[in-house]
Amino acid sequence: MVLTRLPLLTGMAQELRRAPFPLTEHWRRVGNWFDRRVRCPGLRDELRHYLRTLPPQAAAAVADRSRETTTHYAWCLLDRPEDEFSFWLHEYKPQRDWRHGYADSVHNHRYHFCTTILSGGYEHERYDVALDPDGHLVDSAVLRHSIVCRRGASGALLAHEFHRIPRAADNTMTFLVKSRPVRGWSLSYDPITASSQRHVPVEARLGELVERM
Template sequence: MTIDLAGTACLLDLASTITSAGPPAVDRWEVGPVFDGWAAQPGLREGLRRHLRTLGPQEERLLVTRSRETTTHFAWCLRDEPTEPFTFWLHEYKPQRDWRHGYADSVHNHRYHFCTTILSGGYLHERYTARLGDGDRTILSAALLRRAECPTGATGTMLAHEFHRIPRAEDDTMTFLVKSRAVSPWSLSYDPDTLTSHRHVPVESRLEELTNQL
């Protein structure tokens, strides 16, 4: 079966496929098999291109508003329906020469579970074990489990408690992701060169703390 290329149909198709399989539980992300089968169909990249080209002015503004820039890539939020327990994203990696030392190339986890497929390019992907301390607020040390070169078409799943690293990516690499809603209030990163750990708290969750500090 080929992915429907008619505008938003490719995203609606995936949302419907995930929803029909039942709501994913926060403690076990069971979207992987559904996502892998869907992403293996021909026409995904063309469908996403058609989706972006058919957005109206208001839809374009909404997409830009909920998207963001990181030290290594631009994260474009393609779908965020409040009633759905997931969101869809397109990650556009910067040329390697423009990377600033930061998150993707550090050992890190995420506040959410996610599935991803590489639309173009590719990257080196490393998985780690991490020894945590201070109420799971810091990383004391990290050890490499395995690494793999992931080419165009590769898919993968990461759970929020798992740690990984992307030390390098080919220029023009793009990925499509399905992310769960946040299952943790923060994420952690660790620089294996300086042995420095950081805790990352999203700004939107700090409003009460900001108010109390005024």
């Protein structure tokens, strides 16, 4: 019998679907799996092949699910509602085109994620933060760790952890697996102005919109 290797995303998705535990509750284990999985040679080539061979309808779905931020383009490669995860590519803009307030702010996320650098690199900072009594804003942030990450580096971040990418090399691109949201919002903090914001996704604000009409 001839065995054929599954395409990268298909194989990774099947492995995550077979996990004998809830992914969001054991994301550190997902991080260990991801670190081993992305060390396979030719990761970027396989992702390039995946994108080039997408049927037109699937390519349109990728474009429709993706979005632009002030610092990068977030391309959603695979996202099935029944899955506990989604796959993404982040294409960082040249530093000269960044607009202040996204990756370069101190922030957390509504979801857990794992990431690896496909090309380029960036400076990555982790922070210890103090929240206001309601937990809705950041009162202060203290730098805990800073490292320059280059192609091939990988890591995981939980939703309650705060980080910052103050600088990225041109042509930096990363591959990520994200969990489903585990929080209703995320927070950001500007270390220059010491101001904080709470970010609620627009789809979660529909009820508030109705009340304001």
